[in-house]
Amino acid sequence: MSNSSLRVGIAGLGRLGKRHAEQLARHTPGAVLSAACSPVPAELEWARTELGVRRCHADYADLLADPEIDAVVLVTPTTLHADQASAALRAGKHVFVEKPLSLDVATCEAVEAVAREHPDRVAMVGFVRRFDPSYARAKAAIDAGQLGRPFLVRSQTCDQNDPEGFFVRFAPSSGGIFMDCSVHDIDLARWMLGNPKALRAFASGTIALHPGLADCGDVDNGLAIVEFEGGQRAVFYASRTMPHGHETTTEVIGSAGTVQIGHGAHADRTEFRTAAGVQHAALPDFFARFADAFRIEMEAFVAACRGEIAPPLTLSDATEATRIGQAITASLRSGQPVEIKS
Numbered sequence: 001m002s003n004s005s006l007r008v009g010i011a012g013l014g015r016l017g018k019r020h021a022e023q024l025a026r027h028t029p030g031a032v033l034s035a036a037c038s039p040v041p042a043e044l045e046w047a048r049t050e051l052g053v054r055r056c057h058a059d060y061a062d063l064l065a066d067p068e069i070d071a072v073v074l075v076t077p078t079t080l081h082a083d084q085a086s087a088a089l090r091a092g093k094h095v096f097v098e099k100p101l102s103l104d105v106a107t108c109e110a111v112e113a114v115a116r117e118h119p120d121r122v123a124m125v126g127f128v129r130r131f132d133p134s135y136a137r138a139k140a141a142i143d144a145g146q147l148g149r150p151f152l153v154r155s156q157t158c159d160q161n162d163p164e165g166f167f168v169r170f171a172p173s174s175g176g177i178f179m180d181c182s183v184h185d186i187d188l189a190r191w192m193l194g195n196p197k198a199l200r201a202f203a204s205g206t207i208a209l210h211p212g213l214a215d216c217g218d219v220d221n222g223l224a225i226v227e228f229e230g231g232q233r234a235v236f237y238a239s240r241t242m243p244h245g246h247e248t249t250t251e252v253i254g255s256a257g258t259v260q261i262g263h264g265a266h267a268d269r270t271e272f273r274t275a276a277g278v279q280h281a282a283l284p285d286f287f288a289r290f291a292d293a294f295r296i297e298m299e300a301f302v303a304a305c306r307g308e309i310a311p312p313l314t315l316s317d318a319t320e321a322t323r324i325g326q327a328i329t330a331s332l333r334s335g336q337p338v339e340i341k342s
């Protein structure tokens with residue numbers, strides 16, 4: 001274990017990158033946000049003035065060449081993750097990369113190969129839900145045998161409708177609703193079921209509100225079934241059109257019991273009973289739902305880089321999630337079940 005702080009450089013200061021940057025600069029023990037990288041001058045100016053980051057780089061190669069950086073946090077567009085993660089490892093940096101690692105299995109495996117050449121560097125992918133206290137508690141109960149043998153996961157990621165359709169513009173590079181949203185549910189299902197081998201996927205979907213998605217073969221509501229070896233199954237639902245708020249929920253069904261995580265989308269613990277009925281405020285978005293998880297996730301990455309804990313998840317978790325997500329997406333497009341080859 002090292003006594004000095006881990007010096008982190010962040011690449012990407014967009015919607016999520018700003019959150020990670022604030023976390024690292026203000027709230028992550030053992031870490032200091034030393035540098036930031038973005039091609040957008042206003043984003044670097046934000047890092048300078050809001051967070052006091054002095055080492056600002058417009059070019060990612062300059063961030064990697066910065067000798068005062070031990071670790072890189074990648075919050076860049078999905079299409080850049082794999083190459084940037086490999087380059088970080090080759091430059092001798094630890095790397096945290098946002099999900100998904102890549103939209104393509106072969107590319108994920110190529111990053112894994114680079115990571116194997118640098119076994120003393122931590123390479124961790126951002127499946128944030130594993131760090132949510134409720135998901136962690138459910139997983140601990142499953143591991144303790146409280147549900148018997150888990151055989152079915154039903155999991156959904158449902159976002160509040162954005163009438164401006166931010167995600168429609170984002171769709172061509174996000175990989176579609178399953179790779180962008182359900183990849184979290186896929187990872188959770190593998191985790192909760194004990195990492196079984198996935199055999200087959202079938203998906204369907206519909207466009208309820210955002211016809212612009214048709215241009216890139218995407219949908220705003222998608223359904224998928226995945227069959228795993230040993231009879232285990234998972235059902236995924238993803239939606240971009242919820243009127244009330246963000247609702248990520250998961251149910252794990254086992255031979256001796258079930259656990260539900262996140263049902264109800266309550267923003268807080270108030271509930272009103274009036275002539276209008278029973279009402280409570282709903283969570284607006286994933287930031288509100290997973291604020292604690294994002295904090296704990298970054299603490300875990302820093303602790304792993306400092307040698308205090310083993311990395312809680314690996315690049316191969318990312319590869320397997322992409323393998324399943326790719327098959328689901330192929331099934332959505334073909335209308336046929338897709339065999340999943342390992």
Ligand code: NAI
Nearest residue numbers: 011012013014015016017037038040075076077078098099
């Ligand atoms: P965004 O488009 O808001 O931000 C992307 C950022 O990357 C911008 O700051 C942009 O200037 C920067 N950038 C672009 N090219 C760059 C380069 N060559 N080098 C350095 N920076 C560069 O995107 P958003 O929504 O923040 O998503 C970023 C990633 O985070 C995506 O891969 C997405 O899948 C993932 N994500 C993960 C979530 C989770 O729940 N774990 C939630 C939201 C996003």
